[in-house]
Amino acid sequence: MAKEEKWELRLYVAGQTPKSVLALKNITEYCNKYLKGKYSIEVIDLLKKPQLAEGDQIFAIPTLVRKVPVPIRKIIGDLSNEEKVLVGLNIVPLKN
Amino acid sequence: MDIEKKNPQLPLFIIKLEIKMKNQKKNGFIKTPSGISGLDEITNGGFPKGRPILICGSAGCGKTLFATQFIVKGITDFNEPGVFMSFEETSKDLAQNVSSLGFDLNKLIAQDKLRIDHVRVERSEIEETGEYDLEGLFIRLGHAIDSIGAKRVVLDTIESLFAGINNTGLLRAEIRRLFQWLRDKGVTTVITGERGENTLTRQGLEEYISDCVILLDFRVIDQIATRRLRIVKYRGSTHGTNEYPFLIDANGISVMPITSLKLDYKSATEIISTGLPPLDAFFQKGGYYRGGNILVTGSAGTAKTILSTYFALSSCKRKERVLYFSFEESPDQLVRNMQSIGINIEPYIKSNLLLIHASRPTLQGLEMHLLVLLRLVNEFKPKTIIIDPISSLITIGSTSEVRAMLVRLMDIFKVNQINALFTSLTNPKQNEYSDPTVDAISSLADTWINLKNETKENERIRSLLIVKSRGMSHRNNECDFVINDKGIQLLPKNK
Numbered sequence: 001m002a003k004e005e006k007w008e009l010r011l012y013v014a015g016q017t018p019k020s021v022l023a024l025k026n027i028t029e030y031c032n033k034y035l036k037g038k039y040s041i042e043v044i045d046l047l048k049k050p051q052l053a054e055g056d057q058i059f060a061i062p063t064l065v066r067k068v069p070v071p072i073r074k075i076i077g078d079l080s081n082e083e084k085v086l087v088g089l090n091i092v093p094l095k096n
Numbered sequence: 097m098d099i100e101k102k103n104p105q106l107p108l109f110i111i112k113l114e115i116k117m118k119n120q121k122k123n124g125f126i127k128t129p130s131g132i133s134g135l136d137e138i139t140n141g142g143f144p145k146g147r148p149i150l151i152c153g154s155a156g157c158g159k160t161l162f163a164t165q166f167i168v169k170g171i172t173d174f175n176e177p178g179v180f181m182s183f184e185e186t187s188k189d190l191a192q193n194v195s196s197l198g199f200d201l202n203k204l205i206a207q208d209k210l211r212i213d214h215v216r217v218e219r220s221e222i223e224e225t226g227e228y229d230l231e232g233l234f235i236r237l238g239h240a241i242d243s244i245g246a247k248r249v250v251l252d253t254i255e256s257l258f259a260g261i262n263n264t265g266l267l268r269a270e271i272r273r274l275f276q277w278l279r280d281k282g283v284t285t286v287i288t289g290e291r292g293e294n295t296l297t298r299q300g301l302e303e304y305i306s307d308c309v310i311l312l313d314f315r316v317i318d319q320i321a322t323r324r325l326r327i328v329k330y331r332g333s334t335h336g337t338n339e340y341p342f343l344i345d346a347n348g349i350s351v352m353p354i355t356s357l358k359l360d361y362k363s364a365t366e367i368i369s370t371g372l373p374p375l376d377a378f379f380q381k382g383g384y385y386r387g388g389n390i391l392v393t394g395s396a397g398t399a400k401t402i403l404s405t406y407f408a409l410s411s412c413k414r415k416e417r418v419l420y421f422s423f424e425e426s427p428d429q430l431v432r433n434m435q436s437i438g439i440n441i442e443p444y445i446k447s448n449l450l451l452i453h454a455s456r457p458t459l460q461g462l463e464m465h466l467l468v469l470l471r472l473v474n475e476f477k478p479k480t481i482i483i484d485p486i487s488s489l490i491t492i493g494s495t496s497e498v499r500a501m502l503v504r505l506m507d508i509f510k511v512n513q514i515n516a517l518f519t520s521l522t523n524p525k526q527n528e529y530s531d532p533t534v535d536a537i538s539s540l541a542d543t544w545i546n547l548k549n550e551t552k553e554n555e556r557i558r559s560l561l562i563v564k565s566r567g568m569s570h571r572n573n574e575c576d577f578v579i580n581d582k583g584i585q586l587l588p589k590n591k
Contacts, residue, residue, distance in 0.1 A: 012232065014231040014232070014235060017231075019226075019227050019229070022226075023226070026226075046231075046232060046235045047235070050235045050236065050238065050239035051239060053232055053235050053236040053239070054213060054236060057215065057216045057217075057218075058232040058236070059215055059217065059230055059232045059233040059236070059257075060228045060229065060230055060231075060232050060233075060261075061228060061229055061230070061231035061232045061235075063228075063232060071221070072221065073221055073223070074221055074222045074223065075222070075223040075224070075225060076222060076223070076224050076225075076228045077224050077225040077226035077227060077228040078225070078226035078227045078228065079225055079226055080225060080227075081225040081226060084223060084224075084225040085223075085225055087223075088223035088225070
């Protein structure tokens with residue numbers, strides 16, 4: 001993985017639900033830990049912008065979408081399982 | 097103690113409940129036309145308005161088409177905008193697939209009457225961790241509904257979600273919530289579901305939808321494909337309980353209601369001519385009753401078609417339209433053959449009083465024939481219908497099916513006061529009164545004329561016998577006749 005690579009993440013939420021808040025807290029934490037300084041998280045509240053749900057094929061809330069690097073990957077849920085998130089986003093290759 | 101405390105409230109509660117129930121009864125509940133022709137007659141008015149309806153059936157039975165027609169007709173015929181949420185086909189595929197039925201989805205989308213949202217659930221690119229809900233789906237659907245003021249929604253088929261999501265417990269809870277949410281929104285929703293092995297749908301969606309469940313079926317009997325539909329459940333409404341054949345053709349889906357006809361149609365007292373004045377005289381009242389069913393039987397070459405043509409002609413002369421179903425002769429052939437005996441039907445074809453529809457009986461299934469017939473009846477609005485011969489249809493269906501179809505036909509004709517004449521080819525070796533076709537319809541016919549063709553002393557002798565004529569007396573002996581270039585000539589009694 002090239003070091004200068006920039007990570008663009010999008011977190012889809014629907015209002016300030018506990019699950020959404022938790023998801024944002026989790027992903028911010030992981031990013032600070034593993035991708036410090038080379039990531040951006042855009043939070044999209046579908047209650048405010050419902051028209052954006054179709055584009056990224058969102059059906060579950062919260063959903064984290066990795067836009068860059070491609071290919072697009074999605075993780076649904078409150079992201080409470082760190083390892084699963086890291087594997088899902090391909091931040092850390094699967095160990096063992 | 098507790099009971100006593102609550103008791104004073106009880107009567108009030110019951111009264112309230114009773115009032116509520118009374119109001120519901122008074123208003124019934126509102127139904128909305130389904131857009132599927134014929135279905136509303138079975139359901140006594142259509143789908144329950146603002147509620148979910150489950151359409152289930154095996155692959156290829158027409159669920160998506162059914163749903164599409166519900167949406168499209170809702171827009172075009174009842175001015176109810178609709179949202180189609182597709183979990184399988186993309187918007188483009190969907191538009192393409194139904195364009196052959198004359199549904200122009202793109203036009204409706206451009207008019208802001210229709211929204212198609214394709215929900216793609218790809219398991220391979222989705223990871224699940226922790227808690228989530230399907231609020232995203234709700235928001236998408238809600239946005240689509242609100243943006244065009246939709247009154248109708250289709251979810252086709254929501255079971256696809258089960259392939260993409262591991263947490264089925266959550267999924268079930270969310271689907272249940274979705275249906276309730278759609279109810280609260282007051283949109284009439286058609287939900288499709290693939291048929292499961294022992295259940296109506298694979299994921300048991302029928303547990304969540306209790307208002308209206310319709311089962312579609314597609315099977316092949318004797319190499320002829322038939323589609324059938326059954327209303328499994330329709331809470332709070334009476335409905336037909338039979339299996340009803342339905343068709344998918346160039347105009348979409350149509351269901352053939354086996355008319356819920358009670359035997360309460362009006363009987364006409366008006367008499368119409370048989371088309372052959374000497375024959376009129378055989379009947380006490382001088383002809384057939386208007387709106388009657390007339391059966392003409394006879395073996396090959398006994399002048400059944402000629403007799404029907406006379407009848408058609410008499411209708412044309414009264415300026416009443418005639419629909420002639422010919423299963424054996426082409427229109428041209430019929431014109432030519434009739435000319436040879438001095439009957440000219442061509443002017444009536446030209447003046448649009450006579451419509452000859454010729455097709456081979458084996459061209460299509462029985463239901464298809466019936467539907468073509470019904471469509472022509474609706475379009476052409478004939479006063480007289482001739483089916484020549486009805487026995488041809490028996491080659492494509494079992495006797496019971498043919499009989500069911502004929503009963504339906506005759507009922508429709510009776511209700512519309514259409515005179516109907518059926519000819520039937522009987523086997524000369526058999527007793528004509530026990531022929532299967534005759535067996536099937538003779539009891540339904542009001543008037544029955546049997547034609548015979550015998551050879552006596554090297555001479556062909558044609559004869560005609562009125563077997564029955566409901567509601568009037570008639571001549572009881574056989575009458576000989578000849579056919580020459582001036583048509584049928586009844587011979588004076590000489591036996």
